[in-house]
Each structure stands twice: as structure tokens, then as C-alpha cells.
Amino acid sequence: MRLTDDRYSRDWRRMELAVRMIGHEARTGTIRQWTGLSDDRIRKLYRTYLESAPATTPVRRHRGKTPTQTGYFLRNRELRRHAALLAGIYTRLGLLDLDAVTGLPVRRGPPLAWAPLALTAYEAYLDLCPAVRISFEHASQLLNALWIATELDLAPCCRCSALMLVDRLRRSASPCTFCETPAPGGSADG
Ligand SMILES: [Zn+2]
Incomplete structure (x- = not known):
């Protein structure tokens, strides 16, 4: 009985984590890596999330590969x-x-x-x-x-x-963005 309770609460925590991640527009592969849930369960969670989310806060579902650069x-x-x-x-x-x-x-x-x-x-x-x-x-x-x-x-x-x-x-001994000298013209971007 205790084992079942532990499994249930672990499963619940994973689902709760996945739902928060969906709210941040995480990709399916990332949700799988972070929670251990199957793609099928993640898809079902997406559907449930979209059905219950207010229309004013649309969540985009990102497909394809996770950025790696x-x-x-x-x-x-x-x-x-x-x-x-x-x-x-x-x-x-x-x-x-x-x-x-x-x-x-x-x-x-x-x-x-x-x-x-x-x-x-x-x-x-x-x-x-x-x-x-x-x-x-x-x-x-x-x-x-x-x-x-x-x-x-x-x-x-x-x-x-x-x-x-x-x-x-x-690797070089360059300073952080607050200590570096701004480039001529005021911007150090690049
Ligand atoms: Zn510094």
C-alpha cells in the first residue's frame, strides 16, 4: 500500500512539473528528459492544458529539435x-x-x-x-x-x-559585461 502511495505521489509530482513546463512552452523532448514521462502522456497533458488554459494566454507547442548552439x-x-x-x-x-x-x-x-x-x-x-x-x-x-x-x-x-x-x-581574461569598456558609440554588443 505504501509503495503504491509513493508511486502515486511521484507520478503526480512529474505531471505537475510537466504542466508547469508546458506553460513555459517547453518542447516534448525536454519535458521527457526532465520528467521521465512518455511522449504519449505528455501529448495528453498538452491537450488537457490547452482545453483548460484561458484563451488570452495561448501556449505554443514547439516541435522539432531542441536548440543546441x-x-x-x-x-x-x-x-x-x-x-x-x-x-x-x-x-x-x-x-x-x-x-x-x-x-x-x-x-x-x-x-x-x-x-x-x-x-x-x-x-x-x-x-x-x-x-x-x-x-x-x-x-x-x-x-x-x-x-x-x-x-x-x-x-x-x-x-x-x-x-x-x-x-x-x-578563454581569455576579459572582464564581465558590467566592467568591460563600452565600444565607441555606446554599444558593446556583438
Ligand atoms: Zn566585472
Whole structure:
């Protein structure tokens, strides 16, 4: 009886997570990775969600492949700032570990029961930023990229020590977006 109760509550938590993810326009493949639910159950949840969602808040269902270009987060100053903020939230919630002395990432991979924490992190980012620049899918991609750390990584800024995103293939001692000197004309994007 106890086992059945545990299974039921675990299943319920997965469904609740999936519904929140649908609200953020997550792709089926991402929902499967985060919740372990089958595609068929995710499709049914989509249908139920759409039937009960108010007509004023349409949810787009994204099909096809999940974006995989990590260079996206380094594309311009604004995206670098938003990605650094989101990575900071991931760190505060224990999804990424930093060495207390050096401030450098410690590789431990995903913690147990990471999916609800990762969703809470993304929702905290939405609360903090009225002008959201990172979609749920990109937030998921960022977390995966930082766990793997083959292309993207975190490092403290060489001037202010704030956490910033770095390109592992072109690692240099450049400062964070708040410390860097603006380009002539006022914009440092590019
Ligand atoms: Zn800085």
C-alpha cells in the first residue's frame, strides 16, 4: 500500500512539473528528459492544458529539435548578462557548484532531483527580469551546457569577481559585461 502511495505521489509530482513546463512552452523532448514521462502522456497533458488554459494566454507547442548552439549565450552583451544571472540562480539553488575559495566551478554533474530545482530557477529568473531574453528551452540548454562544460563555463570576472559566462575554446581574461569598456558609440554588443 505504501509503495503504491509513493508511486502515486511521484507520478503526480512529474505531471505537475510537466504542466508547469508546458506553460513555459517547453518542447516534448525536454519535458521527457526532465520528467521521465512518455511522449504519449505528455501529448495528453498538452491537450488537457490547452482545453483548460484561458484563451488570452495561448501556449505554443514547439516541435522539432531542441536548440543546441551554446554560442547563442555569448552573442551579445544583453544575452551574456541574462545567461550569467540565470547561471547565478542555478548556482544558488545548488544545480551548479563553485569552489568557495577559488570561485571556479567544481564538476559534480546534475544533483539528485534536479528537475524541480531547475524549474524553480527559471521561474525565479522570470520574476527577476521583466524583459525576459532567455526562453525555457535555452535555459535548459544552458544548464546542460554548464554541466558538460565543453564549450561554455563559468568564471569570476577578473575585475569585480562577479560570476560570468566564458567560452572555453577562447578563454581569455576579459572582464564581465558590467566592467568591460563600452565600444565607441555606446554599444558593446556583438
Ligand atoms: Zn566585472
